[in-house]
Amino acid sequence: MADLHKFANPNRFVRIARAVLPWSNIVTALLLISGLYLALFNSPADYQHGQSVRIMYVHVPSAWMSMSIYSFLFVASLVALIWRHPLAHLAARAAAPIGAGFTLVTLVTGSLWGKPGWGTWWVWDARLTSVLVLFFLYLGHIALTHAHDNPERGAKAAAILAIVGFVNVPIIKYSVDWWNTLHQGASVIRADGPSIDGSMLTPLLLMSLAFTTYFVSVLLIRIQSEINARKIQALQLSQAAG
């Protein structure tokens, strides 16, 4: 490239991404297969929750993912704003939909797990409610990135929101817990998971690792398409400038 800009050389990133992607796909597949095998076939039913404990093997890992991706969003936004690194903006923009996806999965599987336990589809359990609020933080971030005509503006605004949001997550968590204990109706038993013994821990960890490598794979794909989209925009702009 004649006048490649040295500030953010995405080609180096694209080369790395292309190298890493096949491996992370393979690892994800292996982890998923082994995880699912253990989760669905080779682990005992829980004495208290019965077979429905198998939902936990997807519910808990996706909850962990929804929170860790939001932290990823926070770190990417910090890097983007402090060091003005355009790739970090794209990483945040690529990660947000994945995080929202995992949060949605957490909510749906949480409700499906709650139904046999308490007989209702939705329980205002402290953790589930916090995840519900987190879901709207994700939607806010995604909406803000696309709300401005100039994608650069949207990225910066969303980065600031991610930082403000991240600072608020513990506050929201604390206030929802406080609110939950305050209104602790007799009927709602605490939704803590079953005591996790060895045979259940391994599928849980395998599934969590599988989800993490899945996140890495999809993130690398999405960042590459964000880079292409920005190149297309730059091409069109220079075409417009004649």
Place this chain on the structure above:
Amino acid sequence: MTNQTTRNGTFAPMLALLGRDLRLSLASGGDSAMVVVFFVLAAILFPFGVGPESAVLTRIGSGVIWVTALLAVLLSVERLFLADYEDGSLELLALTPLPMEFLVLAKVAAHWLTTGLPLLVATPILGLLYHLPPAAFGPMILALMLGTPTLSLVGAIGSALTLGSRRGGVLLSLLVLPLYVPVLIFGTAVVDAAISGSGETAKTPIMILAALLLASLALAPWATAAAVRQALE
């Protein structure tokens, strides 16, 4: 010809901005009156939905008052920077010797005086409509006094972030409402504690509301100033 800006403290410029904003909002036919009317009207709708039984109304009273107050602040905070952004004043405000963070504080103060304060004045009326016991009026006013500035501060972040965006209003509420959850929880808790019994239990939520206010006094100006700066790029 050096620039003789005597940096006579940060308050004169802040007061100048505060004074201008107050004069503007009074001149433009008191948009604070509209905010109060929305507040009372929205709160009046609930009895049509849930029925007039006073036991029910008392039970949901503080929650309804807080949610409608929160929505009233949200609706009015959208225009906080919009007018200045559209007529080019925001650029010039960023060029004053005073850091943007202080100007944001002045604007939020002006916003609170024109919306938060009128809401406080209108709250007793709703208290009567919802048959809240007299013991609840004091804590309700105190909770709103601590809560509404926080709502204005956090709302300012949202309004700066949505400057120049296409769907301002709806986007603003999507960004800001999740951040309002803690203020709503502890705000209503103050009144519930006052209604249900010993005033003692009301102390904790009041302290937390005050903590939330101090935290947003620290975080919001930085975030809003950063959002305004990137909106001016």
Place this chain on the structure above:
Amino acid sequence: MSGFEGRDLTCIRGGRLVFEGVNFAASPGQALLLRGPNGVGKSSLLRLMVGFLVPAAGTINWDGTPISSDRDAHGARSVYIGHLDALKLSLTGAQNLSFWARINGHGKDHVLAALERFGILHLADIPAQLMSAGQRKRLNLARLIAVPSPLWLMDEPVTSLDAEGSELIEDIMAVHLDAGGIVIAATHQDLLGNRATELRLTPVIGSEYGDLA
């Protein structure tokens, strides 16, 4: 080196390279006119000078120190005249101007002098709503005097001004230069004759990739 200078400036907006390797220098008493066809980045360069935009590369210095080190000090020493008039329509001419004076830490003593200098003293108590576009432009330009600052940064200062207004603003600029001030304007008109040096921006060829080459 006292004065205002920029070295090897590169500006990227919206992923597109606007210009690169641009240098400028203006010492006290000098005027600099930014020339070039539309879309070449005159306004972007001006916004770099004001500090709204941060250059992707290169630095802008005032008396040797980068302006990014103390944005508020740079804000205090400069006056920016943009495309928009930055006036509140419900406030009168004097109220608008004295607001800008007080918020920049000045008293109101220059306000009436500024209105008079721009020939709009009679608009002191008239709400900006009732003023014509030319009068509003003069009220906006009156900030140059109401908020005394050494560095004047102007984007198309003479648009919507009649001939008499353009002459007036040229005289005021000349007085400012004589007093050791600096004037930088992005404009198509010829201003200040030989007292102004020109910086011609040319469209950047073949640089279709911005920060994400």
Place this chain on the structure above:
Amino acid sequence: MEALITYLEMDGYAVYIWPSYGIVALVLIGLAVWSVAGLRATKRQLDLLQPAVEARRRARHAASTGDGEKIAEESSQ
């Protein structure tokens, strides 16, 4: 066959377990497919745009070589 059915029933929890894994599959696969499709679409558009810009640049470059303009090297992807 019998064992399969009893297994699938999951002691009566089937109606909760399989939809859970269904939503997981739906979201994960959906996200992956949507991302890959997005990447392909942008690549295709980029390949379309690339030559057009190249041609235009060479034309402008050829026209302006007269006045010693900085020769932009041929961009090699």
